[in-house]
Amino acid sequence: MSGKDRIEIFPSRMAQTIMKARLKGAQTGRNLLKKKSDALTLRFRQILKKIIETKMLMGEVMREAAFSLAEAKFTAGDFSTTVIQNVNKAQVKIRAKKDNVAGVTLPVFEHYHEGTDSYELTGLARGGEQLAKLKRNYAKAVELLVELASLQSSFPGLNAPLLISSQSWMRESEKSSTD
Secondary structure, three states: OOHHHOOOOOOOHHHHHHHHHHHHHHHHHHHHHHHHHHHHHHHHHHHHHHHHHHHHHHHHHHHHHHHHHHHHHHHHOOOHHHHHHHOOOOOEEEEEEEEEEOOEEEEEEEEEEOOOOOOOOOOOOOOHHHHHHHHHHHHHHHHHHHHHHHHHHHHHHHHHHHHHHHHHHHHHHHHHHHO
Protein backbone atom coordinates (compact mmCIF):
# COMPACT_ATOMS: atom_id res chain seq x y z
CA MET A 1 0.00 0.00 0.00
CA SER A 2 1.48 3.32 -1.01
CA GLY A 3 1.58 6.38 1.23
CA LYS A 4 -0.88 8.35 -0.89
CA ASP A 5 -3.66 5.78 -0.25
CA ARG A 6 -3.45 6.28 3.51
CA ILE A 7 -5.88 8.54 5.26
CA GLU A 8 -4.43 10.87 7.89
CA ILE A 9 -6.63 10.57 11.00
CA PHE A 10 -6.28 11.14 14.69
CA PRO A 11 -6.70 7.85 16.62
CA SER A 12 -9.88 8.34 18.60
CA ARG A 13 -13.26 6.69 19.13
CA MET A 14 -14.95 9.19 16.84
CA ALA A 15 -12.43 8.56 14.05
CA GLN A 16 -12.95 4.80 14.47
CA THR A 17 -16.73 5.23 14.19
CA ILE A 18 -16.35 7.37 11.07
CA MET A 19 -14.00 4.85 9.46
CA LYS A 20 -16.38 1.97 10.23
CA ALA A 21 -19.22 3.91 8.59
CA ARG A 22 -17.06 4.60 5.52
CA LEU A 23 -16.08 0.93 5.32
CA LYS A 24 -19.71 -0.14 5.60
CA GLY A 25 -20.68 2.30 2.83
CA ALA A 26 -17.88 1.05 0.59
CA GLN A 27 -18.89 -2.59 1.16
CA THR A 28 -22.54 -1.80 0.43
CA GLY A 29 -21.58 0.03 -2.77
CA ARG A 30 -19.37 -2.86 -3.88
CA ASN A 31 -22.15 -5.39 -3.21
CA LEU A 32 -24.65 -3.29 -5.17
CA LEU A 33 -22.25 -3.04 -8.10
CA LYS A 34 -21.69 -6.80 -7.97
CA LYS A 35 -25.46 -7.47 -7.97
CA LYS A 36 -25.97 -5.09 -10.90
CA SER A 37 -23.11 -6.66 -12.81
CA ASP A 38 -24.49 -10.16 -12.16
CA ALA A 39 -28.00 -9.18 -13.27
CA LEU A 40 -26.69 -7.54 -16.44
CA THR A 41 -24.44 -10.52 -17.21
CA LEU A 42 -27.34 -12.93 -16.75
CA ARG A 43 -29.60 -10.92 -19.07
CA PHE A 44 -26.75 -10.47 -21.57
CA ARG A 45 -26.22 -14.22 -21.79
CA GLN A 46 -29.96 -14.86 -22.11
CA ILE A 47 -30.23 -12.38 -24.96
CA LEU A 48 -27.16 -13.80 -26.69
CA LYS A 49 -28.53 -17.35 -26.43
CA LYS A 50 -31.93 -16.28 -27.72
CA ILE A 51 -30.35 -14.37 -30.65
CA ILE A 52 -28.48 -17.49 -31.73
CA GLU A 53 -31.60 -19.67 -31.44
CA THR A 54 -33.74 -17.14 -33.31
CA LYS A 55 -31.22 -16.79 -36.13
CA MET A 56 -31.06 -20.57 -36.56
CA LEU A 57 -34.85 -20.79 -36.60
CA MET A 58 -35.06 -17.81 -38.95
CA GLY A 59 -33.16 -19.69 -41.66
CA GLU A 60 -35.61 -22.58 -41.54
CA VAL A 61 -38.68 -20.34 -41.46
CA MET A 62 -37.49 -18.21 -44.39
CA ARG A 63 -36.72 -21.36 -46.38
CA GLU A 64 -40.25 -22.64 -45.75
CA ALA A 65 -41.75 -19.24 -46.61
CA ALA A 66 -39.85 -19.03 -49.90
CA PHE A 67 -40.88 -22.57 -50.81
CA SER A 68 -44.52 -21.89 -49.96
CA LEU A 69 -44.36 -18.77 -52.17
CA ALA A 70 -43.14 -20.91 -55.06
CA GLU A 71 -45.93 -23.44 -54.38
CA ALA A 72 -48.57 -20.70 -54.27
CA LYS A 73 -47.33 -19.12 -57.49
CA PHE A 74 -47.37 -22.51 -59.18
CA THR A 75 -50.92 -23.38 -58.14
CA ALA A 76 -52.63 -19.97 -58.09
CA GLY A 77 -50.68 -18.25 -60.82
CA ASP A 78 -49.34 -14.73 -60.45
CA PHE A 79 -51.36 -13.12 -57.67
CA SER A 80 -48.92 -10.31 -56.86
CA THR A 81 -50.85 -7.67 -58.82
CA THR A 82 -54.04 -8.53 -56.94
CA VAL A 83 -52.28 -8.17 -53.60
CA ILE A 84 -50.55 -4.91 -54.55
CA GLN A 85 -53.77 -3.32 -55.79
CA ASN A 86 -55.74 -4.21 -52.66
CA VAL A 87 -53.21 -3.03 -50.07
CA ASN A 88 -54.38 0.08 -48.26
CA LYS A 89 -53.10 -0.35 -44.72
CA ALA A 90 -50.79 -2.67 -42.80
CA GLN A 91 -52.26 -5.54 -40.79
CA VAL A 92 -49.18 -6.27 -38.71
CA LYS A 93 -47.78 -3.35 -36.75
CA ILE A 94 -44.94 -2.97 -34.27
CA ARG A 95 -45.18 -1.42 -30.83
CA ALA A 96 -42.05 -0.22 -29.02
CA LYS A 97 -41.78 -0.69 -25.27
CA LYS A 98 -39.02 -0.32 -22.73
CA ASP A 99 -37.67 -2.94 -20.37
CA ASN A 100 -35.68 -2.07 -17.25
CA VAL A 101 -32.83 -4.39 -16.25
CA ALA A 102 -30.92 -3.24 -13.18
CA GLY A 103 -31.40 0.42 -14.05
CA VAL A 104 -30.60 -0.04 -17.75
CA THR A 105 -33.47 0.73 -20.14
CA LEU A 106 -33.67 -1.62 -23.11
CA PRO A 107 -35.93 -1.25 -26.16
CA VAL A 108 -38.38 -4.10 -26.74
CA PHE A 109 -40.48 -4.49 -29.89
CA GLU A 110 -43.65 -6.50 -30.11
CA HIS A 111 -45.91 -7.07 -33.08
CA TYR A 112 -49.68 -6.97 -33.10
CA HIS A 113 -52.42 -7.47 -35.67
CA GLU A 114 -54.76 -4.64 -36.48
CA GLY A 115 -57.76 -4.98 -38.72
CA THR A 116 -59.13 -7.97 -40.58
CA ASP A 117 -57.63 -10.07 -43.31
CA SER A 118 -58.69 -8.49 -46.61
CA TYR A 119 -57.27 -11.44 -48.56
CA GLU A 120 -59.14 -14.26 -46.89
CA LEU A 121 -61.02 -15.04 -50.12
CA THR A 122 -57.96 -14.72 -52.37
CA GLY A 123 -57.27 -17.99 -54.14
CA LEU A 124 -60.75 -19.34 -53.59
CA ALA A 125 -60.92 -20.51 -57.18
CA ARG A 126 -57.55 -22.25 -57.13
CA GLY A 127 -54.57 -22.48 -54.79
CA GLY A 128 -56.42 -21.34 -51.66
CA GLU A 129 -54.70 -23.88 -49.42
CA GLN A 130 -51.25 -22.86 -50.65
CA LEU A 131 -52.09 -19.18 -50.18
CA ALA A 132 -53.22 -19.82 -46.60
CA LYS A 133 -49.98 -21.72 -45.96
CA LEU A 134 -48.05 -18.85 -47.53
CA LYS A 135 -49.73 -16.32 -45.20
CA ARG A 136 -49.01 -18.47 -42.14
CA ASN A 137 -45.35 -18.94 -43.07
CA TYR A 138 -44.72 -15.27 -43.77
CA ALA A 139 -46.59 -14.24 -40.60
CA LYS A 140 -44.27 -16.51 -38.64
CA ALA A 141 -41.26 -15.00 -40.46
CA VAL A 142 -42.39 -11.45 -39.60
CA GLU A 143 -42.90 -12.48 -35.97
CA LEU A 144 -39.37 -13.88 -35.79
CA LEU A 145 -37.93 -10.81 -37.50
CA VAL A 146 -39.55 -8.52 -34.94
CA GLU A 147 -38.24 -10.70 -32.10
CA LEU A 148 -34.76 -10.71 -33.61
CA ALA A 149 -34.85 -6.93 -34.10
CA SER A 150 -35.87 -6.51 -30.48
CA LEU A 151 -33.05 -8.72 -29.23
CA GLN A 152 -30.40 -7.19 -31.46
CA SER A 153 -31.39 -3.62 -30.60
CA SER A 154 -31.18 -4.35 -26.87
CA PHE A 155 -27.82 -6.13 -27.21
CA PRO A 156 -25.59 -3.03 -27.60
CA GLY A 157 -27.69 -1.14 -25.06
CA LEU A 158 -26.87 -3.83 -22.53
CA ASN A 159 -23.25 -4.37 -23.48
CA ALA A 160 -21.95 -0.89 -22.62
CA PRO A 161 -23.44 -0.64 -19.09
CA LEU A 162 -22.32 -4.22 -18.43
CA LEU A 163 -18.73 -3.33 -19.24
CA ILE A 164 -18.88 -0.18 -17.12
CA SER A 165 -20.41 -1.88 -14.07
CA SER A 166 -18.05 -4.86 -14.39
CA GLN A 167 -15.02 -2.58 -14.56
CA SER A 168 -16.25 -0.56 -11.58
CA TRP A 169 -16.86 -3.72 -9.61
CA MET A 170 -13.42 -5.08 -10.51
CA ARG A 171 -11.73 -1.82 -9.46
CA GLU A 172 -13.59 -1.90 -6.14
CA SER A 173 -12.61 -5.53 -5.53
CA GLU A 174 -8.96 -4.75 -6.36
CA LYS A 175 -8.99 -1.85 -3.90
CA SER A 176 -10.51 -3.95 -1.14
CA SER A 177 -8.08 -6.83 -1.73
CA THR A 178 -5.02 -4.55 -1.40
CA ASP A 179 -6.31 -3.00 1.86
